[in-house]
Amino acid sequence: MSAPNTLYITLQHLKTVDYNTEFHWGLYITGSSPPSRHLLSVTDANPPIMDLRIELREVEDPRRAPTMVVCLKIANSPGLTALHSAASAVRLMDNGQLPHGEPQWTSRVWVKEVLYILAKRGCIQMPWGLDKIERNFLYTANENMLCTGKAKVYNELAWLTRSVDDAIYGPMPIVTKPRSRTELPSKSSYAEAAARSSRP
Incomplete structure (x- = not known):
C-alpha cells in the first residue's frame, strides 16, 4: 500500500522483445489522506500518434493496473501543484x-526531466543522481516482472x-544542455550542487 505524502516513480510493462x-x-x-492520489x-492515446501529452488521473491504488x-x-511529496508545474515546464x-543523446521524447525522458526540475527548484531532495536512480529502478522492475498486475x-x-551493474542497466543520458546542467550528485540535493557550481 502506498504511503501518504509521497512521490513514486511507476513502471508499467509495455512489451518484451x-x-x-x-x-x-x-x-x-499521494496526499495526506485518500482520495488525494494522482498518477x-x-x-499518445489521442492522435496524432507519438504526439505525447500530459495526463493526470486520480488513482486510488496503482497496484490494480x-x-x-x-x-x-x-522523494517526499512536493505537492500536486508543484508537481504539475514542473511537468508543465518540460x-x-x-x-x-x-x-x-536521446533520439526522441519518451515517458522515461519526460519523468527524468520532471524530477530534474523539481530538484532544481528545491521541491524535492534526492540523495542519488538520476543515472543511479534509473539504473536501480530498472533493476528493481526486472526483479518484479512476475508481480505485473x-x-x-x-x-x-x-x-x-x-549495487547494480552499469553495463546492463545504464546509465542513460539526461543532459539537456551539457555545458550548463549539473547532474544530481551522490548524496546531495541538486540545489546544494547548483549553489556550489555557481560560486566563483
Whole structure:
C-alpha cells in the first residue's frame, strides 16, 4: 500500500522483445489522506500518434493496473501543484529541448526531466543522481516482472542503495544542455550542487 505524502516513480510493462523489456514511466503522488492520489504520465492515446501529452488521473491504488510492475518511492511529496508545474515546464515534443543523446521524447525522458526540475527548484531532495536512480529502478522492475498486475510498492529508499551493474542497466543520458546542467550528485540535493557550481 502506498504511503501518504509521497512521490513514486511507476513502471508499467509495455512489451518484451528478444529479452528486452520496454516500460511506460509515470509519477504517482499521494496526499495526506485518500482520495488525494494522482498518477501523472504522458500518453499518445489521442492522435496524432507519438504526439505525447500530459495526463493526470486520480488513482486510488496503482497496484490494480493490470500492466503495473512496480511503484518506488523517490522523494517526499512536493505537492500536486508543484508537481504539475514542473511537468508543465518540460517542453514535451520540442526536439530542440531533447536531452543530449536521446533520439526522441519518451515517458522515461519526460519523468527524468520532471524530477530534474523539481530538484532544481528545491521541491524535492534526492540523495542519488538520476543515472543511479534509473539504473536501480530498472533493476528493481526486472526483479518484479512476475508481480505485473499486482505491483509491489516500495515505501522506503532502500532500493536505491543496491549495487547494480552499469553495463546492463545504464546509465542513460539526461543532459539537456551539457555545458550548463549539473547532474544530481551522490548524496546531495541538486540545489546544494547548483549553489556550489555557481560560486566563483
